[in-house]
Amino acid sequence: MDVEEAACAWVLLHRRLKRRKRRGRRHWIHPVLQDRLTHGMFATLYPSSREHEAKFFNSFRMSVKSFHDLLGLIQEEINIFNQQAVCVSRD
Numbered sequence: 001m002d003v004e005e006a007a008c009a010w011v012l013l014h015r016r017l018k019r020r021k022r023r024g025r026r027h028w029i030h031p032v033l034q035d036r037l038t039h040g041m042f043a044t045l046y047p048s049s050r051e052h053e054a055k056f057f058n059s060f061r062m063s064v065k066s067f068h069d070l071l072g073l074i075q076e077e078i079n080i081f082n083q084q085a086v087c088v089s090r091d
């Protein structure tokens with residue numbers, strides 16, 4: 001790679017990084033996850049992702065059918081525990 005190619009590569013990289021910084025975030029907290037503290041992670045993700053097979057697979061790493069088969073096998077042994085700690089305010 002000669003000096004001219006290296007300079008072009010640097011300019012392109014610099015522009016790409018500058019554009020990435022400028023874009024900003026769409027959401028501070030994604031709307032799907034806003035109800036997580038009051039309803040829990042499963043109750044927040046499950047109904048919205050069940051409608052879309054790809055979204056469900058990305059969230060739970062299994063198909064909807066596999067999830068229901070697994071749930072049928074372990075349904076009797078499941079106990080409900082709330083393990084999510086809520087932060088205490090200073091006031």
